Amino acid sequence: MGVPEKIDTENLVELHNLKEYFPVRTGAFSTVPLKAVDGVSFNIRAGETLGLVGESGCGKTTVGRTMLRLYKPTGGEFYFDGELVTDKNIHRLRKQMQMVFQDPYSSLDPRMTVEDIIGEPLDIYHLYSSKAQRHERIMELMELVGLNAEHATRYAHEFSGGQRQRIGIARALAVNPKFIVCDEPVSALDVSIQAQVINMFEDLQKKLGVAYLFIAHDLLVVHHISKRIAVMYLGKLVEIADADDLNDNPIHPYTLSLLSAIPIPDPKTARASKRIVLEGDVPSPMHMPSGCPFRTRCRYATEQCAKEMPPLTDRGNGHSVACWNR
Amino acid sequence: MAANYDIPTPKKRLLSLQINPKLFEKATDEEKKQQDVMAQSTTFFRDGMRRLMKNPLAVISMIILIFVILVMAIAPSVVPYGYDEIITVEGVRDKEAANLKPFEYSPKEQAYMEKYNVQVFPHIMGTDELCRDYFIRVVYGTRVSFFVGIFASLMVLVIGTIYGAIAGYAGGKTDLIMMRIVDIIYSLPDILIIILLSVVLRETLDVSKVPLLGGLGSNMISMFIVFGLLYWVGMARLVRGQVLQTKENEYVLAAKSMGASSGRIIRKHILPNCLSVIIITTAQQIPTAIFTESYLSFIGLGVSLPRPSLGSLANAARSGMQSYPWKLVFPAAAIVLIVLAFNLIGDAMRDAFDPKLRK
Ligand SMILES: Nc1ncnc2c1ncn2[C@@H]1O[C@H](COP(=O)(O)OP(=O)(O)O)[C@@H](O)[C@H]1O
């Protein structure tokens, strides 16, 4: 493997300038790059959670999938536990990096029993020496995520959405990973179930010390579970800060509008904070605006915003913002 | 850290879930159990079979097919006549036994029965113009038709599935080229090609020296080649479409993210999820093949004499249709019955197993 390049020993995940451009066919022989992810960097420490929020279509899923090399990255480096992730070592590293998918219906094979679904990673990495050991491990995992072990021989379609998501989590945990990408794991669930599943993610983190990249499209869900939160807009990070810091002291105009979109039940607070309604649609990632991607909808936009992309600059306390005017 | 559930003060945290736990009541164990489960546990196969058995047409068709298969299996050992054997009475050829009606005896047979006071096995469907028992000929004809139908469908299954699965899984340019070839074959007028190929192959193919195949006659062999060349395209298209669709499911991506190899993904995830389509299409292919065989034999391009097939029996009966109509009715009825039964079962299987119709 050579000498592993390590930049900060405390970080389990270090992502530098990740880029993922999808070629989109525009004519018979011409393609245009769709910049789904354009220069995203962040760090996650062992056992911690980074929340990643943004409107749907801004590239959150692509960040997660490109990190796990389900898509070949167009550019950037990903250091996992100090080791540069490449095509060569990804098979070994997948044992430590797992994924929970957004759709609990299509992410479980309808022809497999729960036992075989959870056992699949064990089968792939030959993590047992006997059938009995495999069975025992699966029972243990089911119990861990709050599933009734008696249902191991059932098929996934017999379970509710929340239970199916638990199956997906048990599958991700089977290999004892250090890091799990959770791609909107609760957005397909009923609101009443969402809180249960989020609490379970927290409990599992406390018990197992696993780190999460927790993706969601609304801040509410992410704030509850995350140590730090990154806000994404059109393939770029626009703000990253500690969860409470972002909540109390948001800086980027896009984050402000996200926060003001959250309904507040208390009328006093509601009057105090004026609602910022975003105008216009999200521009297509194939026809990005020049300079700051948010300028077409930004109240603070100036001439400079159209010329140059603002860099992500530290405003103290690890609170970084990409904006010229705030 | 994260917002705290236990503090029911909504204005303190702008982003908290703002749920007031005091408004909630603890669920009883019984309520929890109700949340728990779920439909009756059944495997996919048992579930489909149950639905199949609820379809009366399918059940009747199955009974008919089982009956036909039993007759095919038992009749040759019960009926004391061969399919190419001319009826003899006391070792002498019975020239008067031609074109008998069903259950009719020839004068010689009647005399024989009276003389020894025994029962000669009846000619259930009469006899043909060469004094051969017609029932056993129809039974053998049915056997040939079954054999052709099943063998041809298996050929279509193997070629079509492999071709379609490769095109679908590879995708991109490979898929594009492979499917254009399919389109070309698909656009050919099949009956015309079958007739042309049968004629050409009959002239050029000599299988009489090949063991095993020799007995089948070159017509039958050429028919398999025709089936193999033409009918796999439908299967290939279906399998490809199904593989493409299955490949897009997130569980395939999930398997990849867990480190599964392509081989494992095809074996464990893609093929099992395409299996019902493959089986149903094969079942639906059988009646098509049987019908095509009968059709070709009827126009004289099929199975060679003296071996009967349902189509060639019907063809031979054409000339004497006015005087001996039953000779056309029996093989024609057998074709209709078998083709209809297979078709109904195929359709019922599609309805019972097609996951898109599942509730
Ligand atoms: N495999 C792909 N090929 C081409 N474009 C894609 C692909 N996956 C995602 N995209 C595009 O990339 C952008 C970001 O998508 P995604 O990462 O799924 O967003 P999010 O998860 O934030 O909703 C979207 O415009 C989407 O259309």
Ligand code: SF4
């Ligand atoms: S850089 Fe300009 S356009 Fe972009 S968010 Fe800041 S003020 Fe708005």
Ligand SMILES: [Mg+2]
């Ligand atoms: Mg997404």
